[in-house]
Amino acid sequence: MAREAQESVEGASRAFQPVIRFHTLGESAIQFNVTLQAGGAEHRSVIAHEFIKRLTARYRAEGIVIPRPVRTIVMKQG
Numbered sequence: 001m002a003r004e005a006q007e008s009v010e011g012a013s014r015a016f017q018p019v020i021r022f023h024t025l026g027e028s029a030i031q032f033n034v035t036l037q038a039g040g041a042e043h044r045s046v047i048a049h050e051f052i053k054r055l056t057a058r059y060r061a062e063g064i065v066i067p068r069p070v071r072t073i074v075m076k077q078g
Helices: 002-008 041-062
Strands: 019-025 030-035
Touching (some): 002 041
16 A cells, blocks of 8 residues: 555655554554655645555455444442
């Protein structure tokens, strides 16, 4: 997804190879950083938007569901 976005989104630096680094295995997430490169600051948000949109679509296509934490609150009466 990162390479596809880097190579096809307008304003992205075509020669740059995206970098993905996993950093945390949480209770309900695997957290990672993705580094993409824009030709200018004005393109940064569009490239990030397109990458996230494509990643989300791929997760859905693969049946990957991101779990949400569940909390139970018990309130005492009186």
